[in-house]
Amino acid sequence: MGINTIYLLIYVLRHLKNMKKHSLLFLILIIIPKLIMAQDYLTTDILSRVFHMKYKTQTGTTFLVAKDSVNYFVTAKHVLQNPKYGEKLTVEIYQDSLWKTLTGNVYFDKTNDVDVALIMPEGFGFVQSGISLKNIQTIIGDEGYFLGFPYGLSSLDKGKINAGFPFPLVKKAVFSGTTTNNDVQTIFLDGHNNPGFSGGPVLFKDRMKNGDNKFHLVGIVSAYLNQQNDLITPFGKLKYKENSGIIIAIGKEQIDTIIENIKTP
Incomplete structure (x- = not known):
């Protein structure tokens, strides 16, 4: 919400009783569209570039990125x-x-044990990714999104908007x-991650650049931090684990590192 919109909203609230109905309606018609557009x-x-993936019995999330006219599926x-x-794997989408x-060859960081992998698909025509790999400066306290298929849940593509692929x-x-650490960025997010989000994209806006209203990739969902709690029962103290609400993601620079190593093995 812009500063001018905030001032206008304050003015309406202060003069609500004295305003005529038609004047109030006019101001509402100005403010409401601004509030909607500001979201x-x-x-x-x-x-449409985020997919539900399965490998053997493990399910998760993968998303499509493109670099130098080559497509890669990114996952955890x-x-x-x-x-x-470099081995050839067959996954399911x-x-x-x-x-x-x-089917495609899988690549990851051979130097560091990092929870990011890329699949170069075979027989897959080039599809321009809608996920931006632009380098941005993320501000602590800023809000963004993470996408995926927790517990296999999704929004089904009944209208064939997405060629039958479910939306995350x-x-x-x-x-x-x-x-x-060792040139690998770990990102901590405040949110509630669930099984199935692993491999999904983390997206934020570039708040430092005016006029850039797009979301850009900043990381890949890896895990969430568990906290151990004690439960007092008539049979004694029981320990159980609980989702702490801290999400662990790997910085998107890892994608560039993997691709560079593929080019210069």
């Missing part, structure tokens, strides 16, 4: 159950209520902090 939302080109490495570098196979669920997160 953050994800566009279809982003949503653990979803692929500790693959071998959900479409039209069926699991359909996708979208959840909000706050950028809480970040740390870097």
Whole structure:
């Protein structure tokens, strides 16, 4: 919401009793569209590049990015159950209520044990990604989104808007902090991650650049931090684990690192 809109809203609230009905209606017609347009939302080109993926018995999320006219499916490495570098894998992508196979070579960071993997698909025509890989400065406390298929849940594409691919669920997160070790960025988010979001994209706006209203990739969902609690019962103290609400994501620079290593093995 812009500053001028805020001032206008304050004015309306202060003079509500003294305003004539037609004047109030006029101001409402000005303010409401501004409030709607000020809301953050994800566009279809982003949503349509996030897919529900399965490898053997493990399900998760993958998303499509393009760099130098080459397509890559990005996911969390653990979803692929500790693959071998460069090996050919056959994964399954959900479409039209069926699991359909996708074959490609898998690559990851050979130097560091990082929970990010890329699949270069075979026999897959080039499709321009709607997910931006622009480098942005993320502000601590800013709000963004993470996308995926928790517990296999999704929005079904009944109208064939997305060629039968289900749309992912979208959840909000706050950028809480970040740390870097061995040139690998770990991002901490305040939000509620669930099983199935692993491998999904984390998206934020570039708040430092005026006029840039797009969402850009900042990381890949890896895990969530558990906290251990004690429960007092008549039979004694029981320990149980609970989702702390802290999401762990890997910085998107890892995608560039993997691609560079593919080009110069």
